[in-house]
Amino acid sequence: MSITYLEAIREAQARLLRDDERVFIYGQDVGGTFGGAFKATKGLAKEFPNRVLNTPISEDAIVGTAIGAAIKGMRPIVEMQFADFSSTALNQILNHAGTHYWRTNIPVPITIRLPSGGTKGSGPFHSQSMESIYAHYPGLIVMTPATVEDAYTMLIDAVAIDDPVVYCEHKYLYYHLKADKLPDKGLPTGRARIAREGRDLTIVTYSAMVQESLAVAGELARENLEIEVVDLRTVKPLDTDTVLASVARTGRLLCVGESFPWGGATAEVIARVTSEGFHLLDAAPVRINAKDTPIPYHPNLWSAHRPGAKMIAAKARALLKE
Amino acid sequence: MLQTAQRGKKTSANKAAPHERFLEAFRWMLLARTLEEKLVSLYRGGQITGGVYIGKGQEAVSVACGMFLQKGDIFAPLIRDQAGRSAFGEPIVDVARTYLGSRQGPMRGRDGNIHRGKPGDDQLAMISHLGAMVSVTVGALLAKRFRGEKNFVGLSCIGEGGMQTGSFHEGMNIAAVEQVPLVIVATNNHYAYSTPNDREFACADLVDRAKGYGFEGYSIDGTDLSMCLDVIGSAVKRARAGRPPQLVVASVLRLSGHGEHDDASYVTDEMKRQPFAQDCLKLTEKKVVDLEMADAATLKSWREDAARQVDEAIATAQKEAAPDAEKEDWCAISTRELVDRPE
Ligand SMILES: Cc1ncc(C[n+]2csc(CCOP(=O)(O)OP(=O)(O)O)c2C)c(N)n1
Ligand SMILES: [Mg+2]
Numbered sequence: 272m273s274i275t276y277l278e279a280i281r282e283a284q285a286r287l288l289r290d291d292e293r294v295f296i297y298g299q300d301v302g303g304t305f306g307g308a309f310k311a312t313k314g315l316a317k318e319f320p321n322r323v324l325n326t327p328i329s330e331d332a333i334v335g336t337a338i339g340a341a342i343k344g345m346r347p348i349v350e351m352q353f354a355d356f357s358s359t360a361l362n363q364i365l366n367h368a369g370t371h372y373w374r375t376n377i378p379v380p381i382t383i384r385l386p387s388g389g390t391k392g393s394g395p396f397h398s399q400s401m402e403s404i405y406a407h408y409p410g411l412i413v414m415t416p417a418t419v420e421d422a423y424t425m426l427i428d429a430v431a432i433d434d435p436v437v438y439c440e441h442k443y444l445y446y447h448l449k450a451d452k453l454p455d456k457g458l459p460t461g462r463a464r465i466a467r468e469g470r471d472l473t474i475v476t477y478s479a480m481v482q483e484s485l486a487v488a489g490e491l492a493r494e495n496l497e498i499e500v501v502d503l504r505t506v507k508p509l510d511t512d513t514v515l516a517s518v519a520r521t522g523r524l525l526c527v528g529e530s531f532p533w534g535g536a537t538a539e540v541i542a543r544v545t546s547e548g549f550h551l552l553d554a555a556p557v558r559i560n561a562k563d564t565p566i567p568y569h570p571n572l573w574s575a576h577r578p579g580a581k582m583i584a585a586k587a588r589a590l591l592k593e
Numbered sequence: 594m595l596q597t598a599q600r601g602k603k604t605s606a607n608k609a610a611p612h613e614r615f616l617e618a619f620r621w622m623l624l625a626r627t628l629e630e631k632l633v634s635l636y637r638g639g640q641i642t643g644g645v646y647i648g649k650g651q652e653a654v655s656v657a658c659g660m661f662l663q664k665g666d667i668f669a670p671l672i673r674d675q676a677g678r679s680a681f682g683e684p685i686v687d688v689a690r691t692y693l694g695s696r697q698g699p700m701r702g703r704d705g706n707i708h709r710g711k712p713g714d715d716q717l718a719m720i721s722h723l724g725a726m727v728s729v730t731v732g733a734l735l736a737k738r739f740r741g742e743k744n745f746v747g748l749s750c751i752g753e754g755g756m757q758t759g760s761f762h763e764g765m766n767i768a769a770v771e772q773v774p775l776v777i778v779a780t781n782n783h784y785a786y787s788t789p790n791d792r793e794f795a796c797a798d799l800v801d802r803a804k805g806y807g808f809e810g811y812s813i814d815g816t817d818l819s820m821c822l823d824v825i826g827s828a829v830k831r832a833r834a835g836r837p838p839q840l841v842v843a844s845v846l847r848l849s850g851h852g853e854h855d856d857a858s859y860v861t862d863e864m865k866r867q868p869f870a871q872d873c874l875k876l877t878e879k880k881v882v883d884l885e886m887a888d889a890a891t892l893k894s895w896r897e898d899a900a901r902q903v904d905e906a907i908a909t910a911q912k913e914a915a916p917d918a919e920k921e922d923w924c925a926i927s928t929r930e931l932v933d934r935p936e
Contacts, residue, residue, distance in 0.1 A: 305787035305859050325792040327757035328723055328785055352786075359722055359760065392643025394704050396721035533933065563933060564925040567916075569694040569702030570642055575918030 272452060277445035279419045279453060280311050280384070283426035284348060288319045291346060294430060295322040297337055298350030298384075308352050309386055309445060330360035334383065338368050341381045346430050354385035354439065355399045368435040369410030378433040382426070388441040388479055388529055389577050395565035398573075400478070400528075403535035405437040406507040412436045412460070413507040417481035419450035421464075421504060424457030432460065441479040448482070463510035465517065469497035472591055473517040475540050476527040477503040480578065484527055487583045496591055506536040514540060515548045522553035523590055527583055532560035554593035557586055606660040606826065611819075612886055618660060618680070618818055619877050620895055622652035625676035626874055627899040628685055631907060632692055636853050641692050643705050648673030650848030651780055653818040653873035656680050657825035658748050658778050667733045667747035669717040669726040672707045673780065673847075674750055683716060685902060689910035702916035723755030727764025727777065734773040746774040746832045753842075754785025756802075757793055765838075769807035774832040776839045777808070778825060780815060782847035783869070787859045803840040815843035816873040818880070846870040 274282070287294045296302075296312055302325040306313030316323040326333050330351065337347035351357045357364065364383065372378040389398040406413045412434055416422040422440060429436035458464055466481055467488050474484045481502045488498035501517050503509065518524050524544055526537035537558040544556060559578045567573050606614050629647040636645040648655055651673045659680030662668055668681045679685060690698025691709040700709050700718075710718030717733070719726055730749040737745050755761055756779055768775045785793055796802065803810025809831065813824045821843065828839035846869055850857040864870060881887050887895075924932050 299785070300787045302792075303787060303859055308786065325788045327788075327793050328754045329757050329759065331759045356722060359758065392705065394643065394706075394708060394721075396708070562923050564923050565703070567703050568643060568700070568705035568708075569916050571694075571918055572702055572916050572921060575921070576923075 273449045274419060274451075274453060275446055276419045276422045276440070276448040277309060277311060279423035279450070280426060280440055281313060281315070282453060283423045284312060285315060285318070287346075287348070287427060287430050288315060288322055291430070293344060293346040294348065295324065295340070295345060296348045296350060297324055297326055297333055299326055299328055299352045301325060301350050307350060309442065311350065311384070311386075330356055331363050334360040334363035334381070335367065337381045338363060338371070338379055341379045342371070342377055347381050348430060349381060349383045351383065351385050353397050354387040354401050355396050357383065357385055357401060364405070364411070364435070364437070365408045369408050371410070372434060373410060379435050380430070380433045382429040382436045382438055384426075385437060385439045386442050387439040388443055389566055389573060390442050391570045391573055392568060393566075394568035398566040400439065400530035402437070402439045402478075402506050403530050406536060406539075407534075410435065411507065412505065413439065414460075414505050415439045415478040416504065417441075417444070417466075417478050417502050419448050420454050421457055423453045424455075425460070425504070428457070428460050439478060443479045444482070458504065461505050461508040461510060463504055463513040464502045465513070466500040466502040467498065469499035470520055471497045472523040472525060472587055473499045473501060473514070473521045474525045474527055474583070474587065475501045475503065475514050475517075477506055477536065478529065480527045480529055483578070483580045483583055486580045487587060490580070490584060491587060496587075498587060503536070509536070509539060509543070511543045511547065514544060515551065518544055518548055518551045522551060523593070524552065524556035525583070525587055525590055526556065526558040527578055528558070528560050529577060530561060532563050535560065554590060557590050559583060559586055606822075607663075607830065614660070614822060615818060616881065616886055618653070618656045618822060619881060620899070621656045621659070621680040622676050622818075622874050622877060623895060624679055624685065624899045624902065625652050625655070627896075628688060628903045628906070629675055631903050632688075633853055635692070635907070642694065645692070645853040646672045646707050646851070647849050647853070648675050650845050650872060651782060651815065652676040653821045653877065654778065654780050654813075654815040654825070654843040654845065655750070657818075657821040658750055660822070661826045661829040662746070662748060665715070665737075665742065665745050667715050667717065667730055667745070669719065669730045669747070669749040670710075671719055671726070671750040671752065671755070673752070673782070677750070678716065681716060682714065683711070686906040686909050687711075689906040690913065693907075693910040694915055695910045695913040696916045697913050698910070722760070724751070724758030724760030724762075724764060727751070727761055728767055731764060731768045731771060731773050731775060734775060735771060738773070744833060746776060746829055748776045748778060748829065751777060751779045752785065753779060753781035753783075753790065753799060754788070754793055756799060765806040765808065768838045772837065774835070774838075776825070776828045776832050776841065779840065779842045780845060781842060782845050783864060784847055784851070784860065786851045786855075798842070800840065800842040806838075806840070808838045808840040809836060810840040810842065813841060813843045814869065815845035816869060816871045816876055818873060818877045844869045845873065848872060
């Protein structure tokens, strides 16, 4: 059997709907025979017609409705058609879901699925990675699964968690990643994973950039350079301990993220390592992000805008010479 | 040959005799259909990256949106408005260049497909986020008022799906508060992607909302070109004359997938049998023939003219260079000395 990242997301939702009557899926085009713009809910409405519901194009109200239902005992999963459109629900996500527990002592167990990241030809409004915005605000957990196994178990964990979870699933991985079978359980939420061991340099990354970084590690291994790849899994909470332990072994840090360069998860990792582990570093840490422009439509521009294996390899080599 | 519309320079549709206006509209519709059929075939042949979104079945409504606008008017078309964009004055080579990613197109390969416009020529460049263009159109009209301009209108298009966004609601309200000369043309094509009307809204008729916003509202059969021209034309005239903002709700069926990647298998047979499911282009052509507005030879020459224009536009765009990452300035602001260089 071979299962894709996308199928893992669908399977997780199927299991959640079966196991827990409080779970319902709410979003544009998720229901009927259609099953979502990416088919992440295909077939689910047939089995659970009353719990897989199409919504109007009203992101703010979709999240608001989910918050209300969660406060009163349900476990909603919201599908945004694209991560980019969650911007029109920012108010409910940041100001309502994010503040609710702190203000009232009542947690808001919603899961918001964001089909994230760039694919060729998708342009400025269907390609964004928004994890850093959500991580910046208090009150939210932000997941960025990079493997089929994590896509599955982390979504199940997300729904079990009593707090709002922004679950960033990467569209590029939907069909590209495959696994033989799905595990029952993964690492605990908030724990990073050593995706590959090495002793010369640490790459800290997450989501689709884990695959790019692993490819680079494989390539550099042929030159006897040993790269350790840390997959953050959740950018919030950020597993500083695992990152510091890795940098303690290697002395060199490269952070790779796909979102815009100002601030963000990569900057946060470097800020923590330099303030808490300055003595561990043999060279100034380096980070790689997308460029500071909207995400271009044309493949020629898109592939230069997005960090890729080539750029990661070049920066890694340069950092190893420092 | 049917030229790109020159707003303000020719007899505008506002003054033309009804049958001339009708024939002009028909030819823009034909051009739009011909162009979009070509785009679909390029897409199927793997020559277009990203999506292709067409306005098949919506040309009559769309063309009427473009035809009554004059120089100085603001147009905010959406995804299914090829006919209206052409009638408004967008050269079809702009379409070809945007879909094919030519560096010479209005979007220079930075954005693609229907996400295009020339704000300098009063055609706003839509973002994907539905509903967002309404308030922006209002703002463009406010600016004109501030600057002392007279006799202008704005027309902003929307689908029934986009009407359910908060953004749309706020835009409508602010338009009425500001009493700007705005026409909203809402096309209910009975689906938002795969979602049918009953999961989009629950009011008896979307036009009933006009009153609540302080708009004047009208319903039309979007397959009937004469009605589209009459009602949308009158709405533009009323807005221009200082009446409150105008809402026109047209009923059609989307005669394609949401995009060309979508087989639309969720569209029911019952839906396809509805009167609004008819192809407006076929109905229009039938009327042209039945009323002997043009003979067979003329019709044939129009069709050939459309095909030739489309072929030329595509051939031009295909010859042009794609954008080059090395030559890009990667600069998202115009104040270049203030660009933040993170590396
Ligand atoms: C705020 C927002 N949410 C989601 C989308 C994704 N989306 C693009 S088109 C579309 C359906 C639009 O339906 P409608 O407004 O009826 O226009 P139609 O496609 O039928 O012409 C959706 C959901 C979007 N563009 N904007
Ligand atoms: Mg629609």
